[in-house]
Amino acid sequence: MPRKLWDAVLAGVVALLLFVPLTGVSLSGYTLEGHWQRPLWLAVGVVLGRLLLGWFLERRQRMVGTTRRPGWITAWIDDHRPYIVIAAVIGALLVPWWIGKYWLNVAILALIYVLLGLGLNVVVGLAGLLDLGFVAFYAVGAYTYALGHHYFALSFWAAVPLGAMLAAGFGVVLAFPVLRMHGDYLAIVTLGFGEIIRLILNNWLEVTGGPNGLRVPFPSLFGMDFGRRASPGHVTLHEFLNIPYSNEYRDIFLYLLLFLVVCGMVFLVRRLRRMPLGRNWEALREDEIACRSLGIQPVTVKLSAFGLGAMTAGVGGVFFAASQGFVNPTSFTFLESAHILAIVVLGGMGSTGGVIVAAVVLTVLPEVLRDFAEYRGLLFGCAMVLMMMWRPRGLMGIRRARFHRSEVG
Amino acid sequence: MNQREPILKVRGVDVAHGHTPVLHDVTLEVGLGEIVTLIGANGAGKSTLLMSLFGLPRVARGQVVFAGQEITALPTHRIARLGLALVPEGRRIFPAMTVRENLVMGGESVNEMVLERIHGLFPVLHDRAGQRAGTLSGGEQQMLAIGRALMGRPRLLLLDEPSLGLAPLMIRRIFQALREIVVEGTTLFLVEQNANQALRLADRGYVLVNGCIRMEGSGAELLDNPEIRRAYLGGH
Numbered sequence: 001m002p003r004k005l006w007d008a009v010l011a012g013v014v015a016l017l018l019f020v021p022l023t024g025v026s027l028s029g030y031t032l033e034g035h036w037q038r039p040l041w042l043a044v045g046v047v048l049g050r051l052l053l054g055w056f057l058e059r060r061q062r063m064v065g066t067t068r069r070p071g072w073i074t075a076w077i078d079d080h081r082p083y084i085v086i087a088a089v090i091g092a093l094l095v096p097w098w099i100g101k102y103w104l105n106v107a108i109l110a111l112i113y114v115l116l117g118l119g120l121n122v123v124v125g126l127a128g129l130l131d132l133g134f135v136a137f138y139a140v141g142a143y144t145y146a147l148g149h150h151y152f153a154l155s156f157w158a159a160v161p162l163g164a165m166l167a168a169g170f171g172v173v174l175a176f177p178v179l180r181m182h183g184d185y186l187a188i189v190t191l192g193f194g195e196i197i198r199l200i201l202n203n204w205l206e207v208t209g210g211p212n213g214l215r216v217p218f219p220s221l222f223g224m225d226f227g228r229r230a231s232p233g234h235v236t237l238h239e240f241l242n243i244p245y246s247n248e249y250r251d252i253f254l255y256l257l258l259f260l261v262v263c264g265m266v267f268l269v270r271r272l273r274r275m276p277l278g279r280n281w282e283a284l285r286e287d288e289i290a291c292r293s294l295g296i297q298p299v300t301v302k303l304s305a306f307g308l309g310a311m312t313a314g315v316g317g318v319f320f321a322a323s324q325g326f327v328n329p330t331s332f333t334f335l336e337s338a339h340i341l342a343i344v345v346l347g348g349m350g351s352t353g354g355v356i357v358a359a360v361v362l363t364v365l366p367e368v369l370r371d372f373a374e375y376r377g378l379l380f381g382c383a384m385v386l387m388m389m390w391r392p393r394g395l396m397g398i399r400r401a402r403f404h405r406s407e408v409g
Numbered sequence: 410m411n412q413r414e415p416i417l418k419v420r421g422v423d424v425a426h427g428h429t430p431v432l433h434d435v436t437l438e439v440g441l442g443e444i445v446t447l448i449g450a451n452g453a454g455k456s457t458l459l460m461s462l463f464g465l466p467r468v469a470r471g472q473v474v475f476a477g478q479e480i481t482a483l484p485t486h487r488i489a490r491l492g493l494a495l496v497p498e499g500r501r502i503f504p505a506m507t508v509r510e511n512l513v514m515g516g517e518s519v520n521e522m523v524l525e526r527i528h529g530l531f532p533v534l535h536d537r538a539g540q541r542a543g544t545l546s547g548g549e550q551q552m553l554a555i556g557r558a559l560m561g562r563p564r565l566l567l568l569d570e571p572s573l574g575l576a577p578l579m580i581r582r583i584f585q586a587l588r589e590i591v592v593e594g595t596t597l598f599l600v601e602q603n604a605n606q607a608l609r610l611a612d613r614g615y616v617l618v619n620g621c622i623r624m625e626g627s628g629a630e631l632l633d634n635p636e637i638r639r640a641y642l643g644g645h
Contacts, residue, residue: 276517283503283514290501293463294515295489295561 004054008047015039015046056389092259096252103367104251108323110363111258112316117343117355118265119312124341125350126278127305128285129179130187133194134340136174137167137310139201139332141317146214146327147207156219159318167314168307170197175306179299194337202329213328216321218250219257226250251323258319265312266352272308281305282350342384348393416441416565416596417462417493422471424454424461431457432620435471439565439598444591446599446607446628448641449617455600456498458617459569463488463495476564490517494563498570500554504543508534511542511553515560526593527556530586548579555586565596572603584610604641608632616641 019039026033077084096104116138123131144163148154154162178189201208208214218226225236226249238245272278280301284291288298321327343362347354366376417439424432431454439445449455461468462475464485473481480488489495494515503511512527512534513519528535531552537545542553551571558566571587572580584606591597601607608614608628616624616637624631631637 279506279510279514282506286503286505287501289465290497290503291514292465292485293489293495293497293501294557295486295517296514297484297486 004051004058007054008050011050012043012047016043019043053389060389089263093256096255101248101251104248104255105323106364106367108251108255108258108319110360111255111262112320112323113340113343113359113363114262114356115258115265115316115319116313116340117347117359118262118269118352119309119316120340120344121347121350121352121355122269122272122281122312123305123309124344125348125355126273126285127281127302129302129305130183131190131306131309132187132334132337132341133190133192133197134309134313135332135334135337136190136194136197137171137313138317138320138336139197139329140167140170140310141314142321142327142331143201143208143214143317144314145318145321146216149217150214156217156318156322160315163314163318164311165314167317168311171307171310172303175303179302179306191334191337194332194334198329198332201332209328211328211330213326216325216327218325219254219322221253226253254319254323261315261319262356266356269352277301277304346384346387348391414441415439416476417598418472418474419458419462420472420474422458422461422473423469424457424466425469426457426466430620432461435617435620435622437615437622437625439596440612442591442594442596443613444587444597444599444611446601446611446614447617448601448604448607448614448631450641451602453617454620455602455617456569459495459567459598459600462493462567489561492562492564494558494561494566496551496554496558496566496568496571498573500547500550502542502545502550502553502557504541506542507539508542508545508553509538511557512560515557517561520560520562523560523562527559530559530589531556548575548583551575551579551583552586555583555590559590559595563595565598566590568597568599570601570603571599572601572606580606604637605632 016039019042022039023042024035024039026035095107099107116134119137120131120134123129123134141163144166145154145156145159148159148162174190174193178186178193181189202210204210220226221237226247236245237249269278273282280291280296281304283294284296284298284301291298291301320331324331339362343358344355346362347356347358366373366380369376369379372379415438419435419437422432422435423430424435435458437445437447447455447458457466460466462473462480464480464483468481471481472479475488475491475493478491480491480493483491503514506514512524516523533545533549534553534556537549542550545553555566555568555571568587571583575583580603587597587599587610599607599611608631611628614626614628614631615622616631624634624637626634
């Protein structure tokens with residue numbers, strides 16, 4: 001008990017030291033004004049928070065050793081898994097018809113992040129390669145469409161496979177020099193690569209338009225436009241179907257298409273995890289020497305993970321460009337990589353369901369809390385700290401095997 | 410003295426970790442169907458020798474020939490596919506994967522017959538097929554590591570200190586299993602600090618001192634050698 005008090009007081013003192021210069025002084029005209037209550041209240045808050053934290057950690061300590069049964073939520077999810085999946089799919093298909101244009105755009109963004117999260121999850125969660133420059137491949141996808149359209153009149157439908165291939169190509173090219181590195185070194189190299197791509201896009205004015213960005217057209221469906229009036233030689237969707245025009249159609253279309261892609265990716269990852277390749281990813285994450293001695297070539301296995309991750313990001317990038325109608329380099333900063341990584345970590349490394357939930361939450365929540373926009377960073381940080389304490393393996397850490405006699409073998 | 414056709418020939422091999430020489434001019438042979446052991450003190454270079462057969466680290470000078478084919482410069486995974494399997498020091502199983510998944514990792518495809526044979530050798534691996542490998546006891550993990558290596562149906566099985574950190578009873582069970590493995594047609598090359606057990610099991614043995622082969626002979630010969638008794642067997 002005194003130990004906890006001591007910790008709390010110490011935290012309070014540190015908070016006071018920090019908050020006095022940060023919040024205790026404000027500039028008013030040419031003079032400084034002191035607000036001495038402010039840091040004091042903040043420090044009191046920190047002391048109380050630290051006490052609560054100490055209590056929580058102590059309780060957790062006591063629980064170590066006692067067999068912990070999965071909570072009722074986990075059990076319920078396990079029991080009703082197929083129903084939950086069906087309900088989620090139906091829900092996701094109905095959503096665009098209810099919500100307005102604004103939220104539809106948020107939903108599209110959320111789906112793009114789900115896709116990116118799933119891609120990075122293969123690299124980080126399954127293969128254990130910490131990639132801090134994931135956004136580079138996202139940028140490659142987006143700019144494939146933008147530049148492809150600008151210079152070669154590339155259509156959306158051609159840009160999707162091309163963006164995927166180009167991004168995967170970039171991934172493999174980067175992976176070659178990088179794969180002999182481990183952990184931190186790998187993280188730094190990928191971080192650098194992400195910045196290189198962004199800086200090239202930013203500074204190669206003649207080709208990419210630099211910070212001014214590029215306009216990107218909206219996709220068409222079987223040659224039908226979504227605009228109010230058809231471009232020469234084309235038909236618009238609403239004329240073809242004989243329904244009144246609404247500019248929501250194109251967003252709904254994009255949403256549904258993206259949903260299909262996400263479903264495909266979930267299916268692909270699910271299958272891969274049961275195939276030798278997926279097993280090799282996980283084995284390589286756990287012990288590279290053991291893998292080599294079993295005749296697995298680490299380079300090929302890592303390359304495939306990196307390539308698949310990059311490819312997914314490329315597809316996400318094409319969709320991003322199409323949904324925004326415009327790309328410029330500010331969408332591809334390191335912060336974006338960190339955001340995607342946060343999705344993977346919060347969702348639980350390697351867990352598909354967790355990543356989907358985390359991506360949706362991390363995209364929708366900031367929009368819901370737009371009124372508190374100034375405190376977004378603070379809330380986000382607190383949420384991260386709490387998550388790491390409460391569920392260090394993420395929202396839905398992968399639960400693989402449990403203790404039971406198995407019928408296999 | 411060795412009439413059998415050698416499956417592994419190591420000729421004049423030097424190995425270094427960076428600039429630090431570890432092995433010097435090591436020459437040895439393992440005959441088909443034999444159990445050969447390499448004993449030596451801590452830091453003599455036993456594990457390095459085993460790993461260098463796999464090219465981790467690469468041999469600096471000399472030649473390694475496996476089943477008539479030179480493997481000195483082959484990439485590790487190719488060597489493994491030739492039929493050389495390693496049970497690494499410290500077991501190195503995949504703790505987060507299930508026992509069965511660990512076994513499956515050992516072969517390119519699941520061969521039910523091989524799996525059954527391994528389950529026969531180590532019934533515990535069958536009983537715990539669905540359990541996380543990290544939750545097994547040390548001895549069971551060692552069994553799993555051996556089973557995993559056998560999944561690829563190796564012709565030569567290399568074992569790096571299989572008795573490390575195990576209870577005497579467990580060591581006996583594992584060495585018993587090793588005997589059965591040889592009977593079924595796999596050659597064994599065993600690196601051990603537990604010289605007593607290893608020499609009892611082995612047909613022949615080599616003694617490695619400071620990176621050089623100091624002595625060789627049959628298991629029984631080495632067991633009776635007074636110098637070896639004093640240095641490695643605690644004098645009894």
